[in-house]
Amino acid sequence: MPNEKSFEAAQLASDTVLARIQEHASDYTMLTGDRPTGRLHLGHYFGTLKERVRLQNLGMPTNIIIADYQVITDRDTTEHIQDNVYNMVIDYLACGINPEKTMIFTHSAVPALNQLMLPFLSLLTEAELLRNPTVKAEQEASGHALTGLLLTYPVHQACDILFCKGNVVPVGRDQLPHIETTNKIAHRFNARYGTVFPEVTGLLTASTMLPGLDGRKMSKSYGNAISLCMTKEETTKLIKKSKTDSERCITYDPENRPGVSALLSTAAICLGREPEDIADEIGMGGAGMLKQYVSAAVNDYFAEIRERRCELMGNMDYIREVLAEGNKKANTIANATLQEVRETMGMVY
Numbered sequence: 001m002p003n004e005k006s007f008e009a010a011q012l013a014s015d016t017v018l019a020r021i022q023e024h025a026s027d028y029t030m031l032t033g034d035r036p037t038g039r040l041h042l043g044h045y046f047g048t049l050k051e052r053v054r055l056q057n058l059g060m061p062t063n064i065i066i067a068d069y070q071v072i073t074d075r076d077t078t079e080h081i082q083d084n085v086y087n088m089v090i091d092y093l094a095c096g097i098n099p100e101k102t103m104i105f106t107h108s109a110v111p112a113l114n115q116l117m118l119p120f121l122s123l124l125t126e127a128e129l130l131r132n133p134t135v136k137a138e139q140e141a142s143g144h145a146l147t148g149l150l151l152t153y154p155v156h157q158a159c160d161i162l163f164c165k166g167n168v169v170p171v172g173r174d175q176l177p178h179i180e181t182t183n184k185i186a187h188r189f190n191a192r193y194g195t196v197f198p199e200v201t202g203l204l205t206a207s208t209m210l211p212g213l214d215g216r217k218m219s220k221s222y223g224n225a226i227s228l229c230m231t232k233e234e235t236t237k238l239i240k241k242s243k244t245d246s247e248r249c250i251t252y253d254p255e256n257r258p259g260v261s262a263l264l265s266t267a268a269i270c271l272g273r274e275p276e277d278i279a280d281e282i283g284m285g286g287a288g289m290l291k292q293y294v295s296a297a298v299n300d301y302f303a304e305i306r307e308r309r310c311e312l313m314g315n316m317d318y319i320r321e322v323l324a325e326g327n328k329k330a331n332t333i334a335n336a337t338l339q340e341v342r343e344t345m346g347m348v349y
Contacts, residue, residue, distance in 0.1 A: 006176075006180075010179070010202055010204065011204055013202075014202060014204040015204075017168060018205070021058060025055065025058040025060040026059050026060065026061070028060050028061070028168045029063070029165055029166045029167055029168070030052075030060050030061065030062045030063065030168045030169065031063045031064075031160055031168075031169055032048065032062075032063075032064055032065075032169060032170050033066060033160065034088060035068075035071055036071060036081055036088050037075070038220045039220065039227040039228065039229050040091045041220065041226055042228070042298070043210045043225065044228075045095060046269055047209065049091075049092070049095045050095070051170060051205050052064065052170070053095060053097060056096075056097065056102050057101075062102040063102070063103045063164050063166065064097065064103070064104045065107065067107050068107050069108055070107065070149075073138070073147060073150040073153055074138060074139070074142035074144045074147070085106060085323070086316070086319055086320070086323075087229060089104060089319050090229075090312045091229070093308070093312055093319075093322070094305050094306075094308040094312060095305055099322045099325065099326065103329050104323060105326040105329070106323070109330070109331070110327065110334050111331075112338040113159055113160065113163045113330070113334040114156075114159065115338055116158075116338065117152070117155060117156060119189065119341060120158055120159060120185050120189070121152065121155055123184070123185050123188040123192070124181070124185065128181075129151050129152065129155075130151070132154050132181065133177055134153075134154070134175060134177050135154065137174070154181040154182075157182065158178075158181060158182040158185045158186075161182050164330070165198055166198075166200065167198040167199065167200055167201060168201050168203050169200060169202055169203065170202075170205050176202055179200055179202040183199060189341075193341075194344040210265060211262040211265060212262060213226070213242040213263065213266070214259055214262060215258020215259055215262040224242070226266075229309065231306070232306070235298055236295040239263070239291050239294050239298070240295070242259060242291070244257075244260050244263070244287040244290070245287075247260075248284055249284055250264070250279045250283060251279050263290055263294045264276075264279055264290070266294055267293055267294045267298070270298055270301040271297050271301075
């Protein structure tokens with residue numbers, strides 16, 4: 001995690017860019033993405049997807065990477081990866097990502113992007129790689145040994161950002177070390193060989209960290225996540241099964257009543273209300289009324305997204321076409337950037 005001084009500087013840079021984006025979105029290029037390790041859920045939607053759509057619609061050139069190579073940083077199988085990738089594309093489009101405005105692509109389909117790893121790795125020391133707190137956290141969470149790919153994960157992310165000359169990346173505070181690593185690589189390359197890469201700003205957007213239905217972090221592995229692919233009936237059933245407590249009066253108290261408070265938070269974010277106000281409204285209605293209320297709020301909010309998702313599921317040829325076109329565009333950009341890098345390094349023969 002960055003210290004307070006570096007965080008304040010990052011926050012100031014982010015605020016400055018966010019203010020300018022409103023009128024000058026086309027001056028920036030955004031890179032963002034996800035690892036295809038499972039289905040996207042409400043936490044992804046309210047945490048990142050909604051903001052991506054907003055920035056895309058402001059006119060910002062937007063690139064979304066489905067980071068399939070990064071799945072194997074801490075996992076031993078790619079058994080379901082193709083299915084996860086296609087469903088991720090479906091979720092993006094259903095939520096409002098427009099492939100005419102946003103390039104959607106995968107790591108493994110863009111060789112020139114990955115080749116940037118070689119010169120980039122020469123610009124960092126072993127100590128700098130080992131110091132990255134996010135890598136340590138990822139390793140501890142996975143329980144796996146520190147693989148070479150996980151150790152160099154931040155360098156790979158720098159390749160993702162810089163191959164398309166990305167200069168803004170939506171991040172949380174815990175991801176700021178990745179932005180610092182990217183800028184370190186860009187500065188050192190530019191100083192050593194010649195200016196190719198831009199300065200990158202981490203956009204610390206006001207995204208909401210929505211808890212899972214039990215109050216813990218929303219995660220498929222906990223069984224507490226409402227996936228975007230769930231039907232109305234599946235959503236209602238999952239909410240009905242969620243654990244609350246024996247108190248009849250509904251109050252918002254995340255520390256002492258995590259299950260009840262998580263349900264209130266879910267309804268609140270869908271309705272644009274405060275969870276305390278919803279709790280007051282339900283009052284002595286108990287957990288049964290609360291769960292009915294939350295189910296209605298979620299199902300109403302996502303009705304149109306689910307309808308679009310069903311239509312897209314019925315046209316997998318189109319989904320494959322979107323990804324193929326995105327990969328084609330990404331290859332064109334990556335090949336041009338790699339050629340520029342080689343020319344700047346004097347490695348054209």
